[in-house]
Amino acid sequence: MNHVVIIYSRPGCHLCERAKEVLGRARLRAQFSVEEVDISQDANLLARYGQEIPVILLDGVEIARHFVREHKLLNLLQSSNQPAEEHRT
Numbered sequence: 424m425n426h427v428v429i430i431y432s433r434p435g436c437h438l439c440e441r442a443k444e445v446l447g448r449a450r451l452r453a454q455f456s457v458e459e460v461d462i463s464q465d466a467n468l469l470a471r472y473g474q475e476i477p478v479i480l481l482d483g484v485e486i487a488r489h490f491v492r493e494h495k496l497l498n499l500l501q502s503s504n505q506p507a508e509e510h511r512t
Contacts, residue, residue, distance in 0.1 A: 425454075425455075425456065426453075426454070426455035426456070426481060426482055426500055426503065427455065427456050427457075427458060427481075427482055427483075428446060428455050428456070428457050428458070428479060428480065428481055428496075429457075429458045429459075429460060429479070429480040429483075430442060430443065430446065430457065430458070430459050430460070430477050430478070430479055430480075431460050431462050431468060431472050431476055431477060431478040431479075431480075432459060432460070432461065432462065432476050432477045433461055433462050433463040433469075433476060434461065434463065436476055436477065438476065438477055438489055438490065439476055439477040441490075442477040442479060442487075442490070442491045443457075443459070443477075445491050445492070445493050445496070446479075446491070446496075448493055449493050449496050449497055449500075452497060453496075453497055453500045453501070455481075455500060462476060475488050475489070476488075476489075477489065477491070479491045479496075481496070481499055481500070481503075482503070486499060
């Protein structure tokens with residue numbers, strides 16, 4: 424499965440830079456693409472997220488704000504690659 428991580432950030436955000444470093448390290452251990460969205464270029468996103476950045480989404484689901492933990496991201500990526508268990512009645 425091709426996972427997509429979106430990071431909402433803006434220039435000058437030191438927490439955003441740290442989050443990007445974590446994503447870079449995680450990409451050495453797992454396959455996913457990263458899309459960076461600069462909220463300062465979109466009034467709606469700026470109003471929505473403001474000072475709450477970085478905001479990290481995995482496949483469209485928010486998984487972190489302010490800080491992203493590498494082990495948490497890797498665990499989420501791994502668990503989403505597992506086939507669903509069959510439920511038998």
